[in-house]
Amino acid sequence: MTYLTMVLGVIALLILVTSLIYTFKIGKLVSERKAKYDTQLNEKVQDHPYSRNPVFLAYMIAAVLSLAYIFYLAFTISW
Structure with missing residues (x-):
């Protein structure tokens, strides 16, 4: 593996881990908000x-x- 490939792989891994953690935080925030405010979703969103x-x-x-x-x-x- 070349040095550039290794660096790009590490950057991609960091982005994926960061986005996964961010997704969990947002999900927790949304579930807390949903407990307070329960609104109707758009029909297009409900369909898909x-x-x-x-x-x-x-x-x-x-x-x-x-x-x-x-x-x-x-x-x-x-190779």
């Missing part, structure tokens, strides 16, 4: 709760980009 959630979209985009980078490295690095 996962595709309308920006956190899930961010994780899906990160997973696709990570896989694309892994496949790129697999086909370009000569």
